[in-house]
Amino acid sequence: MEFSFAIAVGFLTAAGVFLMLRGQTFPVILGLTLLSYATNLFLFASGRLVINGAAILGSSENYTDPLPQALVLTAIVIGFAMTAFVIILAIRARTDLGNDQVDGRESALDISAEYKSRKERRES
Amino acid sequence: MTHLPILPVLVPLVTGALMLIPPFNEVNNRQRALGTLASLIMLAVAALLVITVDRDGTLLYAVGEWQPPFGILLVVDRLSAILLLLTSVLVLAVQLYASGGDDAEGRFFQPLLMFQAMGIQGAFLTGDIFNLFVFFEVLLIASYGLVIHGGGKQKTAANLHYVILNLAGSALFLIGLGILYGTFGTLNMADMARVASSIEGGDLTLAKAGALLLVIVFGLKSAMLPLHFWLPKTYAASPAAVAALFAIMTKVGIYSLWRVHGAIFGEQAGGLANVALPWLWPLAWLTLLMGIIAVLASQTLRSLAANLVIISVGSLLLMVAMPSEQTTSAGLYYLLHSTLATALVFLLAGMIVAQRGKAEDRFVAARAVSQPLLLGSLFFVAALALIGMPPLSGFIGKALMMKAALQQGEAGWIWPPLLLASLAALLVLSRAGSTLFWRVRDGKPGTAQAHPLQLVGVGVLLLALVLMVVGAGWLTDYTAAAAQGLYQGIDTRVLPTGGAS
Numbered sequence: 136m137e138f139s140f141a142i143a144v145g146f147l148t149a150a151g152v153f154l155m156l157r158g159q160t161f162p163v164i165l166g167l168t169l170l171s172y173a174t175n176l177f178l179f180a181s182g183r184l185v186i187n188g189a190a191i192l193g194s195s196e197n198y199t200d201p202l203p204q205a206l207v208l209t210a211i212v213i214g215f216a217m218t219a220f221v222i223i224l225a226i227r228a229r230t231d232l233g234n235d236q237v238d239g240r241e242s243a244l245d246i247s248a249e250y251k252s253r254k255e256r257r258e259s
Numbered sequence: 260m261t262h263l264p265i266l267p268v269l270v271p272l273v274t275g276a277l278m279l280i281p282p283f284n285e286v287n288n289r290q291r292a293l294g295t296l297a298s299l300i301m302l303a304v305a306a307l308l309v310i311t312v313d314r315d316g317t318l319l320y321a322v323g324e325w326q327p328p329f330g331i332l333l334v335v336d337r338l339s340a341i342l343l344l345l346t347s348v349l350v351l352a353v354q355l356y357a358s359g360g361d362d363a364e365g366r367f368f369q370p371l372l373m374f375q376a377m378g379i380q381g382a383f384l385t386g387d388i389f390n391l392f393v394f395f396e397v398l399l400i401a402s403y404g405l406v407i408h409g410g411g412k413q414k415t416a417a418n419l420h421y422v423i424l425n426l427a428g429s430a431l432f433l434i435g436l437g438i439l440y441g442t443f444g445t446l447n448m449a450d451m452a453r454v455a456s457s458i459e460g461g462d463l464t465l466a467k468a469g470a471l472l473l474v475i476v477f478g479l480k481s482a483m484l485p486l487h488f489w490l491p492k493t494y495a496a497s498p499a500a501v502a503a504l505f506a507i508m509t510k511v512g513i514y515s516l517w518r519v520h521g522a523i524f525g526e527q528a529g530g531l532a533n534v535a536l537p538w539l540w541p542l543a544w545l546t547l548l549m550g551i552i553a554v555l556a557s558q559t560l561r562s563l564a565a566n567l568v569i570i571s572v573g574s575l576l577l578m579v580a581m582p583s584e585q586t587t588s589a590g591l592y593y594l595l596h597s598t599l600a601t602a603l604v605f606l607l608a609g610m611i612v613a614q615r616g617k618a619e620d621r622f623v624a625a626r627a628v629s630q631p632l633l634l635g636s637l638f639f640v641a642a643l644a645l646i647g648m649p650p651l652s653g654f655i656g657k658a659l660m661m662k663a664a665l666q667q668g669e670a671g672w673i674w675p676p677l678l679l680a681s682l683a684a685l686l687v688l689s690r691a692g693s694t695l696f697w698r699v700r701d702g703k704p705g706t707a708q709a710h711p712l713q714l715v716g717v718g719v720l721l722l723a724l725v726l727m728v729v730g731a732g733w734l735t736d737y738t739a740a741a742a743q744g745l746y747q748g749i750d751t752r753v754l755p756t757g758g759a760s
Contacts (some may be wrong), residue, residue, distance in 0.1 A: 155427065160419065167426050174433045181441035202329065203440065206389055210433055213396045217429070220403060221422050224415070227407075231415040237423070239416045 136184060140176070147173035160225040160235045167221065171214040179207045263311065264320035264333045266304045267343055267380035270297055275373030286366060291358040294369045298351040301376065305343040312340045313737065317744065319386070327386070328447035334386035337741035338591070342383045342514060345595050348723050349507055349602055350376045356606050356716030357500040359709075364409035364498070371408070375401035375504065382511050387447045388439070388473075391515060392432050395480070399425050402508065405501040406493060417496035424479065424489050432476040438469030452522055452748050456529030463530045470524050474535045477519070481512025482572050484546040491553065494565035499609020500716075502561065503602035509568060510594055513575045521582050522745055539580040547573025547676045551683045560611060560620035560691055564604040567645055570680045571597035577673055578660060585663040587742035592735060593656035596727060600644040600653060603720045607637055610709045610717075611695060622694045627704040634709070635696045637717060642688040644724055647681045652727040657681065659735065 147169050154166025182200030189195035190204055225235065232239040274297035277283050283290045312318060312335055322331040335343075354372060362368035378398025385391050403425075406418045440446055442462040443454050458466050475486070482490040490509070494502045520535045528534075550569035557563035571593070578590030608620050611634060618625030628634055640651070647653035657677060664673035727734060 155423075163423060167423065167430070170427070170430045174430045174437075178433055178437040178440075181437035183441075202446075203437075206436070206440070209389075209393060213393070213429075216400065217396070217422075217426055220400065221426060224403070224407075224419060224422055228415045228419050231410075231412050237419060239412075239419075 136186070140180060140184060144173050144176050144180070147176070158236055158238075160228060160237055163237060164218070164221055164225060168218055171210075171218070175207050175210055175214070178210055179203055181206075262320075263304065263308060264318050264335045264384065265322065267301060267308075267347075267384060268333075268377055270300050270304065271373040271377040271380070275370045275377065278370035278373065286363045286369070290369050291354075291362070294354045294372065295351075295358065297373060298347065298354045298376075301347040301380070302344075302351055305340070305347040308335055309337075309340045309344050309737075312337055313740075328445045328450040331390055332386035332447060333384045334448075335384060336744045337737060338514075338517070338745050339383045341591070341595070341737060341741060342510075343380055345598055346376065346379050346383065346507060348719065349504060349598065352602065352606070352716045352719040352723075353500045353504045354716075355719065356503070356609070356713050359711070359713035359716070361409075361498055361500050361609070365407075367404060368408055368500075371401045371404045372504070374398075375405060377401075379507060379511060383514065386449065388451070388519065389436060389446045391518075392429070392436060395432070395511070396429060398508070398511070399429075402501075402505065405504070406497050408498050408501060413496045417493045420489050421493045428476050428479040431472050435469045435472035435476060438465055438472070442466040442469065448518060448523060449748060452525070452527065455523060455531050456527060459530060466531055467534050470520070470531060470534045471538070473519055474516070474538060477512045477515045478542070479512070481509045481516065481576070482546075482569055483512075483542050483576055484549050484573075485542075487546065487549070487569055487572075490569060491562050491565040494568065494605075495559065495561040499561075499605055499612070502564070502608075503605040506568060506598045506602040506605065509572050510575075510598055513572070513579060513590075513594060516576075516579045517587065517745060521579065521587065522748060525582060525746060527748075533582065536580060536582070539576060543573060543576030543580045544672070544676060546576055547680060549573070551676070551680050554683050554687050557687065558622060560608040560622075560695065561605070563687060563691055564601055564608055567604065567684065568597075568601050570684070571601060574660060574677060574680065577676075578663070581664070581667050581669060581673075582746075583663070583667060584739065584742045584746060585666050586660075587745060588735070588739040589656070589659035589663040591738040591741060592652075592659055592727075595734075596644070596652040596656040596724070599720050599723050599727070600641060600651075603637075603641045603717065603724070604645065606713070606717050606720070607634065607641055610634060610713060611638075613709070614705055614707045615695075616705055620695070622691060624694070624698040624700050626702050627699040628696065629704045629707055630709060631696055631704075633714075635692070637721075638692055638696070640721065642684075642692060646684045646688060648685075650728060652724055652731070655728065655731050655735075 151166045151170030151173055154162045157163055182203035185199040188197040188199030190199055190201035229235045278290055283293050318335040320333040357368055375398055378394050378401055381394035382391055385394055403422050406421060407414045442458055442465050443451050445451055479486040494505055524531050524534050526532055550566055550573050553566040557566050575590050575594055578586045611628060612619045614628040615625050644651040644653045647657040661674055664670050
């Protein structure tokens with residue numbers, strides 16, 4: 136169980152980091168979301184993995200550490216709010232900047248065009 | 260009185276919530292008056308806490324009587340108390356400044372300011388690192404909203420970077436916390452400091468990884484090289500009042516480094532002792548150097564001020580990288596000073612932008628500001644403070660840091676960058692001042708006048724800077740005691756016998 140859990144966390148993290156390094160806001164946000172899933176799973180595992188364990192005293196033979204569960208719950212709520220905010224912000228950036236690149240510029244062509252127009256302005 | 264420690268969180272929370280519902284939900288004088296009232300209450304509470312803590316020692320507050328190490332614990336020691344006072348002074352100044360009309364550019368400036376104050380004060384108060392994370396998120400989400408206050412292309416683009424970077428930082432923070440909880444079995448700072456020396460074997464390596472992840476997170480917050488690239492753009496794009504408030508955001512990162520890497524992973528931590536120092540030391544030095552270069556290359560007053568923030572962060576990181584009572588005490592004094600001084604420059608930049616028309620705050624010949632004498636003299640005073648010239652507190656702060664470095668036997672490494680930073684600040688601020696106020700193109704000056712409330716806000720900061728000089732003797736005694744308290748650790752009588760291990 137530990138092995139498959141670790142693989143899942145590792146794969147989610149890798150996928151999240153890969154997507155975060157993309158140039159468009161949508162994949163970046165997806166990457167952040169995957170990374171936060173991985174983080175939540177990881178945080179959950181920090182109390183060690185127990186099968187059939189209860190988090191409340193007096194209800195079972197086996198107990199699991201309840202604190203990581205409380206921490207994960209907090210982290211999920213915060214992550215939820217942050218994701219909602221960043222999506223709205225990305226839509227706003229799409230409208231304000233005219234594209235969905237993280238640096239607000241379409242492509243290399245776009246940059247060279249901007250450079251050219253700036254040069255022309257300086258010369259005129 | 261027993262509930263005093265929770266007030267710095269409760270007052271802004273309740274005020275911020277009130278500002279979202281009638282009759283305070285419109286941006287008008289009623290809402291502004293409520294904000295000013297709340298800021299004054301926070302200032303009074305913080306002052307009371309400073310005095311109480313100095314007299315009676317550390318205050319502990321277990322929220323809902325849930326006992327540590329598992330309950331939520333608020334700790335007010337001297338370090339927290341003085342930073343609470345700094346925050347409330349800054350919030351009052353910013354609130355008054357923004358009430359001069361800047362808050363009407365968007366709808367939610369005043370409530371967001373309150374939530375931001377709640378996050379910052381909570382981060383200074385909390386006694387366990389998971390709540391540090393929670394309060395970081397509170398102050399961050401408020402700051403996300405504040406950066407785009409007023410809207411515009413530049414702000415949106417800068418905010419997008421700022422938000423994404425900080426979300427990635429939050430993920431790293433949680434991973435670090437998970438590792439630390441897995442190895443320490445507790446997240447209470449006092450308890451962690453106690454357990455730290457008993458960690459060994461495979462757990463030691465894991466705990467080291469967790470501790471270093473937290474260095475990255477706090478480095479991102481405090482704008483340590485190479486994690487500082489977001490700062491100049493974000494601060495320069497933000498509205499003046501917001502940028503001034505953000506002067507303290509980097510200091511929250513510095514404070515966390517002191518609390519976590521100074522106190523938990525300090526000398527007493529056995530195999531984990533000073534785990535961050537080999538990284539902090541060169542990075543602090545390079546941050547300062549980078550700040551000096553960036554400050555020399557600044558093209559506008561706002562980016563100049565943002566780069567001055569990086570210089571102050573670099574100087575403070577140097578103090579963090581030499582953990583001792585003298586350096587921490589000196590660093591704390593300089594932290595108070597540099598926060599107030601950079602905030603002052605950001606506020607002034609806002610007024611200058613409003614009066615210079617299209618040239619804004621770029622260092623080019625343009626039309627004259629409409630109140631040259633007033634803004635010019637304010638700028639002169641702020642420049643003196645930032646360069647570190649007598650008679651203002653910058654001089655005392657710099658001198659204290661240099662003395663502390665001498666006592667540590669590191670003067671050869673610390674003095675040159677600190678002095679170079681002052682020289683660079685002298686150069687660029689004199690150039691900036693002469694360009695902004697004297698290189699005037701012919702033509703009528705504008706008619707825009709600074710709002711009286713804006714001047715009151717600036718006056719609060721000036722007064723605080725002056726008080727820091729007048730009360731320097733008392734304040735340095737206080738910071739020395741605060742530093743001593745930090746390394747002594749939090750009073751362990753809060754921990755139940757046995758505790759968690």
